[in-house]
Amino acid sequence: MIGIVRAGALTTVQDLGRPGYAHLGVPRSGALDPSALRLANRLVGNPEQHAGLETTLTGCTVRLRSAGTVAVTGADAPVRVAGRAADVGKPIAVPAGGLVEVGPARWGVRSYLAVAGGVAVEPVLGSRATDMLSGLGPRPLRDGDELPTGPVTALPAPVDFTLSAAPPTVLHLPVRLGPRDDWFTDEAVERLLGTTYTVTPVSNRVGARLAGATLPRAEAGELPSEGIVLGAVQVPANGQPLIFLADHPTTGGYPVIAVVTDVAPLAQARPGTTVRFHGPQR
Template identity: 45%
Template structure:
């Protein structure tokens, strides 16, 4: 019988007996959503994993009711029938991986027998993973069960085919990785210009075939790793985009430590390995759009620790929200969270905020660069969307869709909080931690190894409960605000660009409203957690 656990105040984690049941429920829930089921009308994302289905909804949704609706759908499932409907994809592999001989040694097979085992049994696409288009493949030849490499590679080339544990998988883009590599494919696993962009999808069967050797191709099974081919990135040169400057533009003169374009993100694509991303401090981003009369999904510049300078190439209205960075138009200081007029040729400069991490420069009409999968956000983990801004870059301004509000300034922040407190609820795997009260009793410090993916918290070591000592958690869905605990016991608070699945226990989840506050934490800040 399926059971469920809460994922903060935005999601439910439905536990099922096995992958067949997960894939069947995933298909059934999506069918109900397509039919317009009122009980599932507010669902944002549906994400299958090894033994769980994660369903997310807006904050303050009735998660108990949502879980009841999903369990009612699960009661009528026929997993065997759903499994029989899957189609099969054939993928040609060049079996020239650098770990092929190591895999042979680990399995007791010859290199040729490893290839025969990998191609001899159809694999099944189970669930997405750490990158868009990456899927865990299961049900292959059990003789190919091998451990991950003791030392992960810092860069695995795109198209690499690997083994880890019972899984096989194909890296869609260059990334670090510890899988044993046995070959590579030429076909693109992920292409944002393709519909759908992912070559594979959960439930499909994959049959690998040995690619014929090209003339002059080496047959050495331990070939060196091929050079990484740089991935295609979104270019924002107005000439390349064919975007008119009739509505004006901003020229970037300086970016500061980092400046990215962000909007409300890409909801609904987690099953493809694509997280929502978007503005790290969503409330600050939304305030900027409201002050300027923009649609809330307009793109703004997310500025880390100030330092941004832009020149107006036409008269425009802008505002700065989020971390209160001191702002000047030319040499004149201007207010925070206020509607500001930039006249052609004037320069807006942001200093470093006295507190907080991320400020948002919004312009009436939004930044009009080409969207990628429906969003202009830069996802630093997935490598989607525009590249980080560079000096000299030209940012076209879009159309203003609404009337300009009469409010010219929002209330100013009252200064830094004397004590930063984040409200949390127990996570779905809080029972994996020996003492949950350590989470709320410890004053945590934000590590310098924090970014848009997550804030690493330094303090007490969270010890694994004896009942789960040495146990591996199968990958399952995570949400923004999840506090995941790796084996070392140092918790990580997931932020905007978090992976869609994780294989470490989530001990707590920050309530959705407080994640914006978490996004403003600087390295060295102290933060306290409290049960809600």
């Protein structure tokens, strides 16, 4: 078992999500930075799809009831195990009853804590991921929660260190226009692809809200709700783009001007990060 001593601002159980259920109104969910979760699992000897903990900015503190191995990846943060400083990106042995403290992120937003055996909460539709929008999976963690772990099936990875780099201050995001770029003026498309936007504090696992040049519409009518995919750049009535992330809704009524083909960099983008979209013009 893992005891949650300090849950932090937002700590959730995440794996690689539950793809394939959009037709039932269920988004993929899963880790916003899947590469970081995969690495954490590999370091402790887990299969990559095992569930771990995703923290947000302030980290978390957990207690292992039995001796085990953990690893922390993703956003760089101070880590202490049983009162001693430990390294990000390495397997760490934890004694029975030992505290694992993940501090506030020095850079980036989300850290990932994997434990040998994985977090073994009950799966929903084949995944243990917390979905903040639909409420599927376990609720966000609170102080005092207890989480079961699964059986250890392999030894930790024999590595001395892993490489990590701070996220860039400017994110360059590839996009494909459509499906509703025809609802926007040529000027709107030029602004989207030719100006910079900023990640705002009103961002979460559902989507990253941006601030920048307003995207004027060519169509003033209402759009019936239609399917939404990961990375969809939806434009609400205020004309400011919103990029949908892992916990996005599966339908929406505002037009989607483009789709970001790789949203992973947004997982570690703090408010104030500059975003530039790149893609073919009309």
